[in-house]
Amino acid sequence: MQAILESLPLYGWMTAVTTSLTGHLSDPAIARS
Numbered sequence: 001m002q003a004i005l006e007s008l009p010l011y012g013w014m015t016a017v018t019t020s021l022t023g024h025l026s027d028p029a030i031a032r033s
Contacts, residue, residue: 001018005011
């Protein structure tokens with residue numbers, strides 16, 4: 001996500017905050033682990 005934001009033309013003038021999301025308990029990928 002950070003790379004996408006940095007590629008924007010006006011990135012130098014932007015203020016962006018990204019928050020990582022955690023997996024949900026019912027996510028099949030987590031249940032297999």
